[in-house]
Amino acid sequence: MKRLTSKMDWMEEQHHQEMAAKTADELIARLKMKPPINPLAIAQTESDILKFAGGDLGSRYDGKLEYVKSRGLFLLYYNTKYDIGLTEGQHHPRTLFSVSHELGHFFIDHHHQCLRRGVKPHRSKNEFRSHRQIEREADAFAASLMMPTVFARPMVNESPLSMDRIGDIAGHFGASLVSAAIRSVRLSDYPCALAGIRNGRVAWMFPSESLVNAGIYPKRGGIPENAEEPWEEMTGGSADSSQGDGTVADWFDTFSKEDLDDIYVGEEYLPVQVTETLVVLLTLDEDELAEEEEEDEED
Incomplete structure (x- = not known):
């Protein structure tokens, strides 16, 4: 699998996302809000300069934030197509994420200032479907807004992650x-990562801090052989989850720590047809990882 970014590039990208997530955490603390978070209620707190409206926008976009200089107002639009079948006033989690994403553009200072300076607004298709840094930052803000660190971290770390546990947390x-x-995954103290496969390639990957501290980093590009069958099944229309087995070398870069390459990696595959993404939860045994680190230190 070809490595598309250097370790330094990856670390810089992560720093920007972490700062965006911190901005969301600080906002929740300032507003003294508790889960479940309603991003529309947050938008309402800025009603003097922020107006919002939703509607079924089909496949055009999930959300958009623009600044109208002549009125001194920000306008936030969000797609309600995911709300079909829900009681009036209720919103699907994907709709709430779209609103939270656009709030990221409003509350992250350099995004806010760019719009005020006249940078043309763009139509967002979020939930980590864009490679643009500004969109990734807004996605990181949205994820943190919906799951503030102070409330989410204790629940996440009750035990190692699985897709079933993540469903309960969601x-x-x-x-x-x-x-x-x-x-x-970002809040987990256990060694794990989440990958998103799109168009037959690893489009994104997020590791836990303990994985990075061990010297194991994401790599993007073509998928390993053990992921090919789940990907083919998804593209054939399957929405069934599955499990598999792999190694660190299949999914990650270890750079100078090649002794880590053969460590076992558990794989849980979840097709997300609405975004044409195969999500893969990757988990490692922390005891096995610790043993390898101890042997490396002894050498």
């Missing part, structure tokens, strides 16, 4: 499954 916070999975 339900508790009213978050979408994908954003809850990414947020849970």
Whole structure:
């Protein structure tokens, strides 16, 4: 699998996302809010300069934030197509994520200032479907807004992650499954990662801090052979989850720590047809990882 970014590039990207998540945490603390978080209620607190409206926008976009200089107002639009079948006034977690994403553009200072300076607004298709840094930052803000660190971290770290546990966590916070999975992995004290496969390639990957501390980093590019069958099944229309087995070398870069390459990696595959993404939860045994680190130190 070809490595598309250097370790330094990856670390810089993560720093920007971490700062965006911190901005969301600080906002929740300032507003003294508790889960489940309603991002529309947060938007209402800025009603003097922020107006919002939703509607079924089909496949055009999930959300958009623009600044109208002549009125001194920000206008936030969000797609309600995911709300079909829900009681009036209720919103699907994906809709709430869209609103939270656009609030990221409003509350992250350099996004806010760019719009005020006249940078053309763009139509967002969020939940980590864009490679643009500004969109990734807004996604990180949204995930943190829906699952604030102070409330989410203790629940996430009750035990190692699985897709079943992530489903329970998502339900508790009213978050979408994908954003809850990414947020849970980022907050986990256990060695794990979440990958998103799109168009037959690893489009994104988020590791836990303990994985990075061990010297194991994400790599993007073509998928390993053990992921090919689940990907083919998804593209054939299957929505069934599955499990598999792999190694660190299949999914990660270890750079100078090649002794870590053969460590076992558990794989849980979850097709997300609405975004044409195969989500993969990757978990490692922390005891096995610790043993390898101890042997490396002895050498």
